[in-house]
Amino acid sequence: MDAEVIVIGGGLAGLIAAAKAARAGCRVILLESASEFGGRARTRPINGFHFNQGAHALYRAGPLERGLAELGIHVSGIKPPLKSARVLHQGRLHAAPFDLLSLLGTGVFDAADKLDAMGAMAKLTGSGFGARAGETAQALFARMARRPKVRDLLAALMRLSTYGNAPDLADGAAVLAQMRLALDPGVLYLDHGWAQMVDALIKTAQGAGAHLHPNRAVAQITRGDVFSVAMADGTSLKAPSLILAVGPHVVRQIAGELPKLEAIGESAMPVMAACFDIGLARPAEGGVNFVLGIDQPLYFSVHSVAAGLAPPGGSLVQILRYLAPGEMPSKAQLESEFEGLMDLAQPGWRPLEQARQSLFMMLVANDLPRAASGGLAGRARVELTACPGLFVAGDWVGQEAWLSDAAAASAGAAAQKAMAYVRGLGP
Ligand SMILES: Cc1cc2nc3c(=O)[nH]c(=O)nc-3n(C[C@H](O)[C@H](O)[C@H](O)COP(=O)(O)OP(=O)(O)OC[C@H]3O[C@@H](n4cnc5c(N)ncnc54)[C@H](O)[C@@H]3O)c2cc1C
Known part of the structure; x- marks a missing residue:
C-alpha cells in the first residue's frame, strides 16, 4: 500500500484535508496536477505586487479561519476600512449607506x-x-x-x-x-495574498509527514480490494481511502466509473466572475478605496489600503464583475466597464499603472446554493455511501458555509471520515 489516504487536488480543500489527516497520524499522499499548490487560492507576484486570483477576502470566524487555527496557523491581514466607501448608481458615486450615519447622509436614496x-x-x-x-x-x-x-x-x-x-x-x-x-x-484582506495561507498549509502538511506531489494529474480511479489511482504519466498508486478535493466535473471524469459517481454534482451551478486587478505606483489623487455597484454588478476595492500587497508607496486595486448564470460578456465590454470604473474611482490612474492582471472568466465557486434544491442542504455530501472509503471536499460539498469556508469545512470532515475509515479497517 502506498498510503492510507490519497488526496487528489492541492487547492485549499486538498491541503487542509492532507494536513489534518497527516496530523492525526495517517500516511498521506497528495497529488496535484498543476506545477504549484493552492488552486484558486494561489497568489502571483508581478513587479512587487501580490495578485490573488481575483479579489479574495477571508471571512472572520468562518470554517476556514477556524480550520487553520486548529492546525496552528494564524494569518495576518487587516479588516478593510469602509468609512469612506461609495456606491455606484447611474454612473455616479455616492456615500455608501452601510451604517446609520452614512445612510442618513447619502445622496443615493x-x-x-x-x-x-x-x-x-x-x-x-x-x-x-x-x-x-x-x-x-x-x-x-x-x-x-x-x-x-x-x-x-x-x-x-x-x-x-x-x-x-x-x-x-x-x-x-x-x-x-x-x-x-x-x-x-467581517473579513480580512491578507498580507502577501492568499499565498500566505497556502504556504503555511504546505509547511504544516509536510511537517506532519504528508507527501505532496505537484505535476501529478490523476487520470482515473478504480477500485479492487483498495483504490487504485492512475496518473496521466502512466504511474499508479494504491490506498484504502481517497479524498477527491477537485470540482464535480473532475470527479465525474476520473471516478465516473465507480458506483453512483457518474452523475455526482451534475446539477451544480457554477458561480463565475470577471476580474481585473491593477498595480499602481501610488494611489491616484482624490481617489476612493471602495465602491460597490448598486445598479451594476461591480466591485472595486483598493486591497493594499488594508493589507501588505503592494511595494512601498504602491497601491493594488481589485475590480470584479459578478456574472449571472450563463452570462458571458465580451472582453472589450468588460475592459471598458473596468476602465470606466477606474476613471471614476481613481481619476488619473493610467500613467501610474505598473502591473495588471485580467481574468475574464473565473470560477468562484462550483455550486450556488439554490432555494429550489434545498439551499446548503442540497449540496453534495462529503461521504459517498455507495463507495466506502471515498470522500469529496470543496466549495460545492457539505451542508455548511460558502466559498473557501465550504472547502475548509468539507475538507476537515473528509479528513476525519477518511481517518475513521482507515482505522476501522484494523491492522
Ligand atoms: C475571483 C475569485 C474570488 C474569490 N473570493 C473569495 C473570497 O473572497 N472569500 C472566499 O472565502 N473564497 C473566495 N473565492 C473562492 C475560493 O478561492 C475557493 O472556494 C477555494 O480556493 C476553493 O478551493 P478548492 O481546494 O476547493 O478548489 P481549487 O482551488 O479549485 O483546487 C482544486 C485543485 O485540484 C487540482 N486538480 C484538478 N484536476 C486534477 C486532477 N485530475 N489531478 C490532480 N489535481 C487536480 C487543481 O489544479 C487545483 O489545484 C474566490 C474565488 C475566485 C475565483
Whole structure:
C-alpha cells in the first residue's frame, strides 16, 4: 500500500484535508496536477505586487479561519476600512449607506428610501428576522424592503458577501447567513495574498509527514480490494481511502466509473466572475478605496489600503464583475466597464499603472446554493455511501458555509471520515 489516504487536488480543500489527516497520524499522499499548490487560492507576484486570483477576502470566524487555527496557523491581514466607501448608481458615486450615519447622509436614496433602508438594515442585523424555507434571496429581499432601490442595495450586498449574482435562484436562508457573517465579524484582506495561507498549509502538511506531489494529474480511479489511482504519466498508486478535493466535473471524469459517481454534482451551478486587478505606483489623487455597484454588478476595492500587497508607496486595486448564470460578456465590454470604473474611482490612474492582471472568466465557486434544491442542504455530501472509503471536499460539498469556508469545512470532515475509515479497517 502506498498510503492510507490519497488526496487528489492541492487547492485549499486538498491541503487542509492532507494536513489534518497527516496530523492525526495517517500516511498521506497528495497529488496535484498543476506545477504549484493552492488552486484558486494561489497568489502571483508581478513587479512587487501580490495578485490573488481575483479579489479574495477571508471571512472572520468562518470554517476556514477556524480550520487553520486548529492546525496552528494564524494569518495576518487587516479588516478593510469602509468609512469612506461609495456606491455606484447611474454612473455616479455616492456615500455608501452601510451604517446609520452614512445612510442618513447619502445622496443615493431619497427620504422614503432611507426610512425603508433603516428597516431593512434592522432586519439584516437583528436576530428576530429569518428566511422562510424554500424562499429565494429575491423573495427574501422583497420582505425586507418595499423600495426597489433598497432591494437593489440588498442584492448588491448579497453579491458582495456571496459572489452569487442570481437572487432569483439563490437560497434566501443561506444568503442571509452569509451576509450576516460578512457584516460581523467581517473579513480580512491578507498580507502577501492568499499565498500566505497556502504556504503555511504546505509547511504544516509536510511537517506532519504528508507527501505532496505537484505535476501529478490523476487520470482515473478504480477500485479492487483498495483504490487504485492512475496518473496521466502512466504511474499508479494504491490506498484504502481517497479524498477527491477537485470540482464535480473532475470527479465525474476520473471516478465516473465507480458506483453512483457518474452523475455526482451534475446539477451544480457554477458561480463565475470577471476580474481585473491593477498595480499602481501610488494611489491616484482624490481617489476612493471602495465602491460597490448598486445598479451594476461591480466591485472595486483598493486591497493594499488594508493589507501588505503592494511595494512601498504602491497601491493594488481589485475590480470584479459578478456574472449571472450563463452570462458571458465580451472582453472589450468588460475592459471598458473596468476602465470606466477606474476613471471614476481613481481619476488619473493610467500613467501610474505598473502591473495588471485580467481574468475574464473565473470560477468562484462550483455550486450556488439554490432555494429550489434545498439551499446548503442540497449540496453534495462529503461521504459517498455507495463507495466506502471515498470522500469529496470543496466549495460545492457539505451542508455548511460558502466559498473557501465550504472547502475548509468539507475538507476537515473528509479528513476525519477518511481517518475513521482507515482505522476501522484494523491492522
Ligand atoms: C475571483 C475569485 C474570488 C474569490 N473570493 C473569495 C473570497 O473572497 N472569500 C472566499 O472565502 N473564497 C473566495 N473565492 C473562492 C475560493 O478561492 C475557493 O472556494 C477555494 O480556493 C476553493 O478551493 P478548492 O481546494 O476547493 O478548489 P481549487 O482551488 O479549485 O483546487 C482544486 C485543485 O485540484 C487540482 N486538480 C484538478 N484536476 C486534477 C486532477 N485530475 N489531478 C490532480 N489535481 C487536480 C487543481 O489544479 C487545483 O489545484 C474566490 C474565488 C475566485 C475565483
